[in-house]
Amino acid sequence: MNRILLTIFVALSLAGALALTNITALADGAKGVAVQPLTPKAGDVITVKGDLLGPNSTVEVRVIGMGVDIDLGEVDADANGDFSAQFRLPEDLKPGTYQVRATGAESATTSITVLGIGGGAAGEGAMGAAPVLKERPLGESLLLVAVFGAVSAIGLVIARTAREKPAKA
Amino acid sequence: MENNSLNRQQSSIVLEGQPATVTAAVGVAAAGTGTGTGTSTGRGGLGAVGAWLDDRLGLSALRYKVPAHANTFWYTMGGITFMGIVVLVLTGLWMGQYYNPDPVSARASVIYIQNTAPLGDIIRGVHVWAAYLVVITAALHLIRVFVTASYKVPREVNWLVGLAMLVLLMFGGVFTGTVLRWDQEAYEAMTHNMELASLLGAAGGFFSAGFTTSVGMLPRLFMAHVSIVPLFLLLFLIGHIFLIKHHSLSPTPAQSDAGEAPHGRLPEEKETGHYPTHARIMVGYGLALLGLAAMMGIVFPQGIGPAPDPTMEVTKPPFIFFWLYAFEDWFKVQGIFYAAVVVFGFLALLPFIDRSPWRALRRRPVIMAIGVVLLVAIIVLSVMVAVAPVKSHLG
Numbered sequence: 001m002n003r004i005l006l007t008i009f010v011a012l013s014l015a016g017a018l019a020l021t022n023i024t025a026l027a028d029g030a031k032g033v034a035v036q037p038l039t040p041k042a043g044d045v046i047t048v049k050g051d052l053l054g055p056n057s058t059v060e061v062r063v064i065g066m067g068v069d070i071d072l073g074e075v076d077a078d079a080n081g082d083f084s085a086q087f088r089l090p091e092d093l094k095p096g097t098y099q100v101r102a103t104g105a106e107s108a109t110t111s112i113t114v115l116g117i118g119g120g121a122a123g124e125g126a127m128g129a130a131p132v133l134k135e136r137p138l139g140e141s142l143l144l145v146a147v148f149g150a151v152s153a154i155g156l157v158i159a160r161t162a163r164e165k166p167a168k169a
Numbered sequence: 170m171e172n173n174s175l176n177r178q179q180s181s182i183v184l185e186g187q188p189a190t191v192t193a194a195v196g197v198a199a200a201g202t203g204t205g206t207g208t209s210t211g212r213g214g215l216g217a218v219g220a221w222l223d224d225r226l227g228l229s230a231l232r233y234k235v236p237a238h239a240n241t242f243w244y245t246m247g248g249i250t251f252m253g254i255v256v257l258v259l260t261g262l263w264m265g266q267y268y269n270p271d272p273v274s275a276r277a278s279v280i281y282i283q284n285t286a287p288l289g290d291i292i293r294g295v296h297v298w299a300a301y302l303v304v305i306t307a308a309l310h311l312i313r314v315f316v317t318a319s320y321k322v323p324r325e326v327n328w329l330v331g332l333a334m335l336v337l338l339m340f341g342g343v344f345t346g347t348v349l350r351w352d353q354e355a356y357e358a359m360t361h362n363m364e365l366a367s368l369l370g371a372a373g374g375f376f377s378a379g380f381t382t383s384v385g386m387l388p389r390l391f392m393a394h395v396s397i398v399p400l401f402l403l404l405f406l407i408g409h410i411f412l413i414k415h416h417s418l419s420p421t422p423a424q425s426d427a428g429e430a431p432h433g434r435l436p437e438e439k440e441t442g443h444y445p446t447h448a449r450i451m452v453g454y455g456l457a458l459l460g461l462a463a464m465m466g467i468v469f470p471q472g473i474g475p476a477p478d479p480t481m482e483v484t485k486p487p488f489i490f491f492w493l494y495a496f497e498d499w500f501k502v503q504g505i506f507y508a509a510v511v512v513f514g515f516l517a518l519l520p521f522i523d524r525s526p527w528r529a530l531r532r533r534p535v536i537m538a539i540g541v542v543l544l545v546a547i548i549v550l551s552v553m554v555a556v557a558p559v560k561s562h563l564g
Contacts, residue, residue: 038478097385099378160453
């Protein structure tokens, strides 16, 4: 029995190793589209890069979402189906999340978030600078740790003192 | 076997020749007043309010017998995990009142929770640390089941259900929760999500950005985090608990290998523990877990990273994913997928590979060796990633 288990383990290990070897070949072989920056403002220029969307195909790039479907333009892919091009977003694009879809012989989609003036919706600064988080005073932190430490201790006491009554047949 | 007490109660009902529902109520009430047979399944000790509630809710049905070892720490690990999930639901409900899944406002709403919402930073700290602790206790529960071979006949399906819950907690719960923060780490996590989805081909469509153009990934991942994942977790949990009740708690390896538990079940007379004790231990440790999560949240407060820059990859995932991140270092994003498939695939196949009748670890040397290798590998890889600099894998 142990020999059978050992055989299965070796087979699984080999299968795993083969799978891991195989994935190195897949690593750079996926079709896709990428946009920079990810969080543009309306009217900004974005760079759209596509991979493996069909050799020498004409790729149409569209922005879809928030109730609109806008043709940004077309670009010719190279012999690998790759391309990189810049497009300007419409000035009147509303803040929100959009899909950027590139369609040649193949199609790929990614997401962008269009920011409002000031970098976010309602000027809240979303996706903006690093946030300043409230710091708790040391004394308050120690007090809270003590309180929750007591909660933990009570829990442990409850668990450890749970008495088992003798079972009746 | 845990439902034997109920079966016994029903047997006595038949003997008394009265309608089952009526007699059950009488039997319970009699036990409550001390005039009944006084079996361990009664509700002795309940006050008038307790008796009133019991008549209507049947709480005394929970007073069934369990094996004595059910009330030990390791056999309570699943219950502790359950209590942690309860903490996650309660804190999540609270945070859901303040979180805005619109990508434009999401990060600001997390900052609001942290800085402005009442008790926001504490609740968020509890939620995040409880999530990590739940994954850890679920993993410890899995290790206990692995070590005691409790996945064997007739509990193979329940092992799979439990494994599915662990996967759901890790990749459904913690992963999607990471994205909701919508900072640099969140963005990188979401990009990984989309790249992995592309690996799955048609099956990954639901998880990819291209699945729909009507709504972005963040609202969809939020919906998954607060709706899809909890729903499936609940369904699996119901199934898990039902199967535990149906098969009774597994015997110890010593009991099983000594032939004391035919077909993996202890006979009724050897079930000398009680579920209320188990529940009390579970609640106690659950309270301890809550306190620990809160203390961790205060000592190691949850930050919010810088705004995402799609041209950079500068963060590591939460530490529970470190071991997978090592494979990503070696084999790019696909490494995560294949490593997870190999590890969880092996665990899923385990009950069907390890078919010997023995349950003591020393009688299962090959399985023990594989388990030790897996555990050591996960720990070593996690430490390696913890001390290594960030590498870029995307694009």
